[in-house]
Amino acid sequence: MALPVRDQMKYWGTAAAVFLALLWLMGDVILPFVLSMAVAYMLDPVADRLELWGLSRIAATIVITLVAAVLFVLTALLVIPTLVKQATDLVNTAPDLINNLQSFLTAKFPVLLDESSQLRQTLAQIGETIQSKGGELLSGALASAMSLVNVVMLLVLVPVITFYLLMDWDRMVAQVDKLLPRDHAPVIRRLASDIDRTLASFIRGQGTVCLILGTFYAAGLMLVGLKFGLVAGAVAGALTFIPYVGAIVGGLLSIGLALFQFWGEWQWIAAVVAIFAVGQFVEGNILTPNLVGSSVGLHPVWLIFALSAFGTLFGFVGMLVAVPVAAALGVVARFAVDQYRDSRLYRGLEANAPDDVDDTDDDI
Known part of the structure; x- marks a missing residue:
């Protein structure tokens, strides 16, 4: 005999509260494990495909690990230094950009931007704030990222944990399935399948879209000679997972x-606009329909x-x-x-009405 609904709600509510409490108390400790689980989840279909091609699970995991290591090294050597340098230069150049904007507005609207005008003072404050706060934020982030603990976590713990999780992923899923309450196992499996389909569409599909568009934007902007093209492309690609936000923010940036760099050379400004127009066309008509699907949920x-x-909170x-929890709550x-x-x-x-209604009732 199954437990009463009230008792089941009590037990599951307690389990959810314990989970949230552990997430809040042990956030820094479980960070490498959460990262590893996310990476293993994304790479599991690749491992399954390699198994279909004849490799064992451990061989497939080793191949994925080696390829990921090569890509990481190439990214670390070729992309990250340039990205950090451009981000730092962009923060330091912000006051000059604001001054150029002041000069432009002064030429067009001299009445609005005299020395004592509020708008001129506001623009000056914005430039100073971006330089000071942006520099502090960037330096703090770099200092945090370069700390010994974070380096060990990112370069050692996450790959090692991911390797073992990926190798045993299917076995772990089977073990969790055995622990499901027997009365509710079919419903839980169906909900888990819906959640997996939603996450697969969003995380794997949208993640691939973000990577492709970020690479396209960065390469295109750098080819036209935009000074901070890599930063702008990376921002646009990273924010693409929220519809339209990536294109709007990256495009405006x-x-x-x-406008500041190519003022008067309208063909290059048009080229920048065209890059984002092409990116949006490709995303809406090719990438998103094929990689994400029409309904993510x-x-x-x-x-x-x-x-x-x-x-x-955490x-x-x-x-x-947040994304897997949001997907799970949406499915539930x-x-x-x-x-x-x-x-x-x-x-x-209506619930008590018979399924078959007498036709004579319709004739009355």
Whole structure:
């Protein structure tokens, strides 16, 4: 005999509370494990495909690890130094950009930007704030990233943990399946399948879209000679997972930089605009339909709320788990709505009506 619903809610509620408490108390400790689980989840289909090609699971894991190591080394040597340098230069150049904007506005609207005008003072304050706060933020982030603990975590712990998780991923899933409550196992499996499909579409598909578009934007902007093209392309690609936000933020940043750098050379400014126009066309008509699908089940507003809420409550670890938790809650919410619409609470007396209605009733 199954436990009463009240007792089940009590046990599952306690388990959820313990999980959230551990996430809050042990955020820094479990960070490498959360990162490793995310990477292993993304790479599991690749390992499954290599197994279909005849490799064993451990051989497939070794191949993936070697390829990932080569790509990481190439990225670390070729991309990261340039990205950091351009980001630092962009922060330091911000006051000059603001001054150029002041000069332009002064030439066009001299009445609005005299020495005592509020707008001129505001622009000057914005430039100083970007330089001071942006420099502090960037230096703090670099100092944190270069600390010994973080280096060990990123370069040693995460790859090692990911290797073992990827090698035993299917076995772990099977073990979790054996521990499911027997009465609810079919429903949990169905919900887990829906959650996996949503995450696969969003994380794997949208992650691939972000990588492709970020590379395209960065390469295109650097080819046209934009000074901070790599930074602008990286920002646009990283924010692409929120629909339209990546293109808007990256596009405005790139076009703004192009206006200052190429003022008067309209063909280069048009080239920057064309890069983002082509990127949006390719994303909307080729990448997203084929890699993400037409229905992911994660509304942008719900996603932004989850990232903000979990980031505020649990820090960086919370932001990492926000997407899977949001996907899970979305699937559970849709399941609950379906159950409600099939219940007597929603259908009322209709739920007691016979399925087959006498045709003579329609004739009366």
